[in-house]
Structures are given as C-alpha cells and as structure tokens.
Amino acid sequence: MADTRELTGAEVLDAIGPAFAADVPAFETALAHRRTALRHGDLPRWREAIAALPRADADRIELDADAPSATLDDIDAAALTAALRGLSPWRKGPWRIGPVEIDSEWRSDLKWHRLAAHIADPAGRRVLDVGGGNGYFSLRLAGRGAAAVLNVDPTLLFFCQFRAVQHYLAAANAAMLPVPLEALPVAQPFDTVMSMGVLYHRRSPIHHLSRLRAQLRPGGELVLETLVIDDPDDRVLVPEGRYARMRNVWFLPSLTLLGTWLERSGFDNVRVVDVSPTTPAEQRATEWMPFESLAAALDPGDPTRTVEGHPAPLRAVVLAERRG
Numbered sequence: 001m002a003d004t005r006e007l008t009g010a011e012v013l014d015a016i017g018p019a020f021a022a023d024v025p026a027f028e029t030a031l032a033h034r035r036t037a038l039r040h041g042d043l044p045r046w047r048e049a050i051a052a053l054p055r056a057d058a059d060r061i062e063l064d065a066d067a068p069s070a071t072l073d074d075i076d077a078a079a080l081t082a083a084l085r086g087l088s089p090w091r092k093g094p095w096r097i098g099p100v101e102i103d104s105e106w107r108s109d110l111k112w113h114r115l116a117a118h119i120a121d122p123a124g125r126r127v128l129d130v131g132g133g134n135g136y137f138s139l140r141l142a143g144r145g146a147a148a149v150l151n152v153d154p155t156l157l158f159f160c161q162f163r164a165v166q167h168y169l170a171a172a173n174a175a176m177l178p179v180p181l182e183a184l185p186v187a188q189p190f191d192t193v194m195s196m197g198v199l200y201h202r203r204s205p206i207h208h209l210s211r212l213r214a215q216l217r218p219g220g221e222l223v224l225e226t227l228v229i230d231d232p233d234d235r236v237l238v239p240e241g242r243y244a245r246m247r248n249v250w251f252l253p254s255l256t257l258l259g260t261w262l263e264r265s266g267f268d269n270v271r272v273v274d275v276s277p278t279t280p281a282e283q284r285a286t287e288w289m290p291f292e293s294l295a296a297a298l299d300p301g302d303p304t305r306t307v308e309g310h311p312a313p314l315r316a317v318v319l320a321e322r323r324g
C-alpha cells in the first residue's frame with residue numbers, strides 16, 4: 001500500500017502546471033532525492049482538506065490585489081470555510097476565496113507595497129521566489145504579467161495552501177516546488193530572484209547569497225528582504241539564543257555590512273529601497289492563525305526591544321544586480 005504520508009509526484013506536477021513543463025524532468029530528480037523530507041504526519045489531514053474544497057468556476061479572478069481573490073458563484077460557503085480552516089495556520093495572505101476572507105497572521109500586502117514600486121517590472125520575466133511560503137508574492141507577480149514564477153519552499157503545509165488557492169485562482173504562470181533552494185537544480189537562469197525572510201534563518205549567509213546569484217542571469221535582479229540592525233558601522237548581531245522567540249535566527253547585519261556581503265557574493269548596484277520596523281499591525285494573531293504572534297515576542301514595557309532584550313525586528317528591502 002502506498003505510504004499516505006508521502007507527497008506524490010502527481011500532486012507536485014499539479015502544482016508545477018504548464019509554466020515549467022520543460023523543467024519537469026529536472027524537478028522530478030530533485031524531488032526523488034528529497035522523498036523522505038516530503039513526508040509529514042499531518043499530510044493525510046491536509047490532503048483531505050484539499051479534496052473537500054468545493055468545485056466552483058470563478059467569475060472573476062484578481063491576482064494582483066491586496067487580497068488576491070476569486071469571485072465564485074454558488075459555492076457552499078460552510079464547506080469552503082471548513083476545508084480552508086483545515087489548512088490552518090495561514091501565515092501569509094490575506095486571500096479572498098469566494099465569500100471567505102482569509103485574514104492571515106501577516107498582512108503580506110504591506111510588504112508588497114514596500115517593494116512593488118521599486119522592483120523591475122515583472123511583465124515577461126521569469127521569477128524565482130525563494131521561501132515564498134504559500135505563494136502570496138508569487139501570485140501577485142503572476143498577476144503583474146510575469147512569464148513564469150516558481151516558488152520553492154520546503155514547508156509542506158504551505159505547499160498544500162498553495163494548491164488550495166490555486167484550485168480557485170488558477171494562475172497558469174505560477175508554480176510551486178516543495179523543496180529548499182539548495183535542492184533546486186541550477187539550470188535555467190531567472191530574470192529575478194526574490195529571497196524574503198530567509199537570509200536570517202540561514203547558518204551561512206554568504207552561501208545563501210551565492211546560491212541566489214547562481215540562479216540569476218547576468219544583469220538579473222535580486223530582491224532581498226531580511227532582518228537588519230540599525231547601526232552605522234559594519235556590525236552583525238548573532239543572538240545567543242532565540243530572537244523574538246524564534247529559534248533558528250542566525251545573522252542580523254547592519255545595512256553597510258549587508259552591502260559588503262552582497263558585493264563579495266558577486267552583486268553590484270546594491271540599493272536599499274526600504275527599511276521598516278515590523279509592528280503588530282503587520283504580524284498578529286487572527287482566527288486563521290490563532291497562536292502567539294509578534295506582540296508576545298516584544299518586551300511589554302519597551303516595544304523597541306524583543307523579550308530577549310534585542311532590538312525589535314527591523315526589516316530592509318535591498319535590490320542588487322548579478323555582476324557578470
């Protein structure tokens with residue numbers, strides 16, 4: 001009997017769709033190497049949720065909206081809500097699927113607005129979204145006419161959420177592969193590579209930046225978003241333990257040091273286009289993500305500090321070009 005806790009090749013092909021048809025053999029090899037990582041005890045439950053999504057033809061689809069949305073006729077709202085709730089917690093969004101508003105933990109639209117006016121026009125570009133979660137940014141880029149957007153993110157719940165929203169939004173130019181960047185074959189170069197909220201989770205930031213560069217064509221654009229510290233010098237914070245209650249946070253550089261990392265990794269034309277503190281208005285618990293969120297990670301007496309005494313989260317959006 002098939003192991004029901006393993007993701008099937010058919011499910012992955014479904015999420016890849018036509019946009020990357022030529023790359024399927026290379027992707028199948030990458031997935032074959034990652035078979036064990038594609039198991040999860042909750043996968044049968046998530047599969048049931050996807051199978052329970054009611055069928056409906058969308059009257060109107062808006063991908064490039066603050067809540068990417070599908071207007072659905074005659075949908076069983078209770079069944080739809082129950083199926084989508086079965087894929088909680090929803091961290092990235094918001095989404096509007098028929099009558100259901102998915103109010104996710106993150107207001108990802110706020111991040112989108114901090115970068116959308118600065119990045120190269122996505123129209124006609126091949127874009128790689130590294131660690132793109134459930135695909136919020138990928139679908140917005142698809143809505144701006146990207147030729148093809150590939151989201152690589154190893155978290156299987158986010159893959160299941162991507163499949164659920166694609167069930168209704170049906171963006172033929174957006175695809176997802178449930179693998180980490182390191183498992184992606186370095187083949188077809190991309191015009192744009194995005195890495196948002198990933199660098200500080202990596203133990204080796206220079207390796208990550210070099211890998212991002214390897215996926216870009218010469219002159220292609222890197223869109224990097226990461227946690228930084230407000231310091232005029234070449235400094236880096238390496239938290240001793242947790243940072244804002246997150247395990248797995250390694251390097252928070254100052255902007256000047258981040259610029260040096262980028263230049264040493266083979267990028268030039270480095271531009272900081274936004275620096276913003278993350279506030280509980282942008283990241284908060286909702287009924288779609290009912291667990292503790294940013295507010296519980298900030299010092300109640302001094303919200304400029306985390307509960308561990310570090311500077312509170314400050315995020316920068318940096319653009320750069322692949323040199324040579």
Ligand SMILES: C[S@@+](CC[C@H](N)C(=O)[O-])C[C@H]1O[C@@H](n2cnc3c(N)ncnc32)[C@H](O)[C@@H]1O
Nearest residue numbers: 130131132133152153154155180181196197198
């Ligand atoms: C903080 S979230 C950021 C999500 C989204 N990019 C955003 O900016 O809102 C980090 C994401 O990176 C993914 N991730 C972690 N390691 C990764 C890797 N090696 N390759 C690709 N994605 C990774 C996680 O599964 C998670 O979805």
